[in-house]
Amino acid sequence: MDSLSRIESWLxxxxxxxxxxxxxxxxxxxxxxxxxxxxxxxxxxVDTLHPTHEGHVFRWRIDTVEPEVVEYGSSNVGEAATRWxxxxxxxxxxxxxxxxxxxxxxxxxxDFAILREMSAEGQTDYVAFVHRFGATSxxxxxxxxxxxWATEDADGFREADLVALRRLVPLLALAVKSVSLTRIARxxxxxxxxxxxxxxxLSGRISRGVxxxxxxxxxxxxxxxxxxxxxxxxxxxxxxxxxxxxxxxIDAVRAAGGEVLKLIGDGVLAIFRADxxxxxxxxxMRAMSGLKAAIRAVxxxxxxxxxxxxxxxxxxxxxxxVDRGVIFSSEFAAATPEPERSKLVSxxxxxLRGIGRAEELFTLxxxxxxxx
Numbered sequence: 001m002d003s004l005s006r007i008e009s010w011l012x013x014x015x016x017x018x019x020x021x022x023x024x025x026x027x028x029x030x031x032x033x034x035x036x037x038x039x040x041x042x043x044x045x046v047d048t049l050h051p052t053h054e055g056h057v058f059r060w061r062i063d064t065v066e067p068e069v070v071e072y073g074s075s076n077v078g079e080a081a082t083r084w085x086x087x088x089x090x091x092x093x094x095x096x097x098x099x100x101x102x103x104x105x106x107x108x109x110x111d112f113a114i115l116r117e118m119s120a121e122g123q124t125d126y127v128a129f130v131h132r133f134g135a136t137s138x139x140x141x142x143x144x145x146x147x148x149w150a151t152e153d154a155d156g157f158r159e160a161d162l163v164a165l166r167r168l169v170p171l172l173a174l175a176v177k178s179v180s181l182t183r184i185a186r187x188x189x190x191x192x193x194x195x196x197x198x199x200x201x202l203s204g205r206i207s208r209g210v211x212x213x214x215x216x217x218x219x220x221x222x223x224x225x226x227x228x229x230x231x232x233x234x235x236x237x238x239x240x241x242x243x244x245x246x247x248x249x250i251d252a253v254r255a256a257g258g259e260v261l262k263l264i265g266d267g268v269l270a271i272f273r274a275d276x277x278x279x280x281x282x283x284x285m286r287a288m289s290g291l292k293a294a295i296r297a298v299x300x301x302x303x304x305x306x307x308x309x310x311x312x313x314x315x316x317x318x319x320x321x322v323d324r325g326v327i328f329s330s331e332f333a334a335a336t337p338e339p340e341r342s343k344l345v346s347x348x349x350x351x352l353r354g355i356g357r358a359e360e361l362f363t364l365x366x367x368x369x370x371x372x
Contacts, residue, residue: 003035015175018182021046021058022067024175029060032168037161041123041150045089046176049140056180088112088128089146099166101127103157118150125156127165131173139184145173183341184259216271217284219258221249221291225267227271242266245303248294256287315352318361322347 010031014024020045029039040062057070075084084090088100094150102108102115105124109115115126128148147169152159157165189199212323223245242265249268250260258272272287274280315327324347328336333344344362350360 003031004167007035008030008171011168011171011175014252018179019055019174019175020068021179023178024172025058025060025067028168028172029062031166033062034240035164037164038151038157040152040155041118041148043146043148044172044176045146047141047143048180048187050187053251054141060212079232086113086150088114088126089130092128092130093144098130099127101125101157101162103156105154114330122151122152124152125153126150127157129165129169129173131170133177140183141185142180145176147173164212174289175331177291179274214273215280216273217277217280219253219272219284219287220270221268226266231357241302244298245295248298249291252287252290252294255290257283292300306360315359316363318350318352322363324363326363330360330362331361 003132007028010027011024014027019027019330020051025042025044029042032039039060042060044058045055046143053071053073054075057068057071057072059068059070061068073080088102092098092100102112103116104119104126118126126148128146128152130144130146132144133142149165149169169358188371206298223242245266246263247269249270253260253268253270253272255273256272258270259267260270262269272280272283315329319325327347328344333341338346345365347361347363348358349358
């Protein structure tokens with residue numbers, strides 16, 4: 001068996017065994033170097049289907065012990081979009097190409113900034129591939145595997161090296177796709193069923209009518225004043241607020257050993273299980289303490305950035321304290337035009353709970369309010 005056939009056999013075995021992407025990339029590069037393909041840098045990129053990130057980047061370098069893993073967010077806006085659109089991968093996607101080579105040692109670095117960076121690091125040759133999936137095997141944004149390969153050999157890649165990479169990388173991409181789809185399946189069942197129930201489904205326990213009886217502390221929490229917030233805050237602020245709040249709850253529950261079962265609008269359903277019921281209760285209490293601290297941090301951060309917290313409900317709660325039927329915020333009063341503005345009178349400055357700053361509040365001038 002020749003060296004390339006051995007690499008192919010290893011990839012098949014590792015892929016079937018469920019090796020992670022870092023193991024696949026690390027082993028692949030080691031085998032390639034053993035076959036005298038002088039790799040010095042390699043990158044694999046694959047999108048995913050996940051609530052908080054768009055995909056994964058796996059990077060291997062000859063001078064590092066373990067491959068680097070990066071989870072990236074949306075590549076459609078801001079600086080991330082700018083970087084993506086300036087990449088060799090984007091060029092391949094938009095031109096319909098599948099391979100791009102640049103001989104860095106020959107000065108072919110003008111069209112991509114990454115090549116100039118590689119040149120400064122001593123890389124001499126670069127090749128990138130896009131291996132696309134069929135239309136029926138696309139999941140979310142996951143429609144291909146991107147990869148790039150570099151060498152610091154003085155003469156760059158030999159033609160035999162490129163032939164070998166063209167033969168081997170598609171098999172590596174297939175193995176990466178396999179493990180990525182497994183991760184997507186696990187993510188989906190955890191998001192919609194919860195971690196424990198998801199694990200049971202993935203292990204094959206999906207027969208209709210089969211159920212287990214468990215003892216657990218049941219947790220339900222929601223965002224106080226959420227209805228009032230949705231009535232008063234701009235629509236584009238609602239989703240970021242929910243994201244901040246749900247992240248705080250999920251992190252607190254998981255840190256204390258609990259499991260989030262479901263997100264229901266602003267509500268969170270979770271359970272805390274333990275062989276000892278007292279331990280389950282302790283975990284729930286730890287989660288409560290952690291959540292209080294997290295919510296304080298969220299409120300402070302959002303207030304500092306002029307984002308709405310539960311300020312509207314805090315103002316509404318002051319109506320009873322100051323014996324007024326309606327109260328307006330200082331921002332509302334400042335934005336009210338004349339002659340309506342002259343109908344508002346200050347009722348003083350108040351420190352609203354959870355807001356972190358005193359605010360002047362207003363009401364309608366009692367002398368102008370029609371009785372009845």
